[in-house]
Amino acid sequence: MSRGREIEDKEVDVEEINGDDFDESEYEGEDYYDNEHESDYEVLEEIDRRVKIRRCDSNPCFDHGRLDLNLDIRPSQDADYWSNPPHLSDELGLISLPRIPTEVETMIIARIPLLEIRKFCSVSKPILTVIKNGDIMMERKRIGVKEASVFMLASGETNWWAFDQQFLSRKTLPNLPSDVTFKDADKESLCAGTQLLVFGKEAEGPVIWAYEVLLNKWFKSTSMIEPRCLFASASSGDFAYAAGGTCLATFEILNSAEKYDPDTKTWDPLPKMKEKRRMCSGVYMDNKFYVLGGQSQSGGVLTCGEVYDENKNTWVKIPGILTGLTNSDSPPLLAVVNNELYTFETSTNCLLVYLKDSNSWKDLGQIPVRADSGRGWGVAFKSLGNELLAIGGSNITPWGRGMTVYTCSPNPNAQGLEWKLLDDGRHSRSPFVMNCTVMVA
Incomplete structure (x- = not known):
């Protein structure tokens, strides 16, 4: 039986998860949560620690199947992410993560095949801006792509x-x-x-x-x-x-x-x-x-x-x-x-x-x-x-x-x-x- 169906059968009211009301046992085994943590803050700190883009071979004649990056993606300390800490949704199991910095998005998109870059124009206004203003092509030239x-x-x-x-x-x-x-x-x-x-x-x-x-x-x-x-x-x-x-x-x-x-x-x-x-x-x-x-x-x-x-x-x-x-x-x-x-x-x-x-x-x-x-x-x-x-x-x-x-x-x-x-x-x-x-x- 799915978890959603179980809730429906028992007519359990969904309440906002907050602090001590969070039941760790319900999320054991989920990919996005490690049960050694005791709070939302520690869950997100652990995710932040793990979210990295691995370094690949930096040959300019790159393989489009890999990304040639050596970066740690870490949120700004004064971002909304910290001032307004996110909550895990008991119903959907979602996590709010900080937005990737524009500089990192530029580095990633610059390594995408030229004919595929157009697909990113509708993702967000900041991405459309760096495509229009030439930052993507400047980055491609810088890395030799x-x-x-x-x-x-x-x-x-x-x-x-x-x-x-x-x-x-x-x-x-x-x-x-x-x-x-x-x-x-x-x-x-x-x-x-x-x-x-x-x-x-x-x-x-x-x-x-x-x-x-x-x-x-x-x-x-x-x-x-x-x-x-x-x-x-x-x-x-x-x-x-x-x-x-x-x-x-x-x-x-x-x-x-x-x-x-x-x-x-x-x-x-x-x-x-x-x-x-x-x-x-x-x-x-x-x-x-x-x-x-x-x-x-x-x-x-x-x-x-x-x-x-x-x-x-x-x-x-x-x-x-x-x-x-x-x-x-x-x-x-x-x-x-x-x-x-x-x-x-x-x-x-x-x-x-x-x-x-x-x-x-x-x-x-x-x-x-x-x-x-x-x-x-x-x-x-x-x-x-x-x-x-x-x-x-x-x-x-x-x-x-x-x-x-x-x-x-x-x-x-x-x-x-x-x-x-x-x-x-x-x-x-x-x-x-x-x-x-x-x-x-």
């Missing part, structure tokens, strides 16, 4: 998807509250800080929609100084860079460049490139912003590149960096891992690594995702931490034409690479990738 998340929009889908680095967790983002024009038009995307930026055009003109991953919300961000499309872009993690492209107001091909600060939500002008170019690609390598390939004002294919050195605030031209590669109708598929530049050759589906000393490319073998069928369109090729990420259709898996996801740890000196299959294409998502970008935060 950084992870990659993938954001993707596939053909036929109405919502963006977010994946963790291992593609074990998949989340649907809220509906992007744009007009029909924006939803049906071509879009471009990149990440800066904890914001996903989606560039497009609404009925009233160019617009940038931003998704804040910590708050799980979309908002309209500040427009570029020169709104553009088909531009090169890259992210250093904290900032985003854009250069070249086609001006949406005049349709002129641009050589201007801009830098986005997610904290202030503003764009700052950078010096102009030496060449006007559109349908070019950008990467961030050796702490510099590279812009490669594209089409010139006359429509010719550019095999040269340019690199922006922020310390010197200048662009330097790199002649012939893409010489010998296929001139497709799409921007070059480029990715950087460990400051090594790789490209996805769209005619052969091969992976090439750039040899900086000789300004040439080395073939590292085939990628199990097809880029040739769409001449480079509909395929995602990105850096994902210390790995390369390839997403698109494949003829290798038994599921045939579905969207497949592969990663590999590249080695410029290897003769061949081993690609790891993360998604075999059996899902209903289209194999054609509309937009894909990686956030590292």
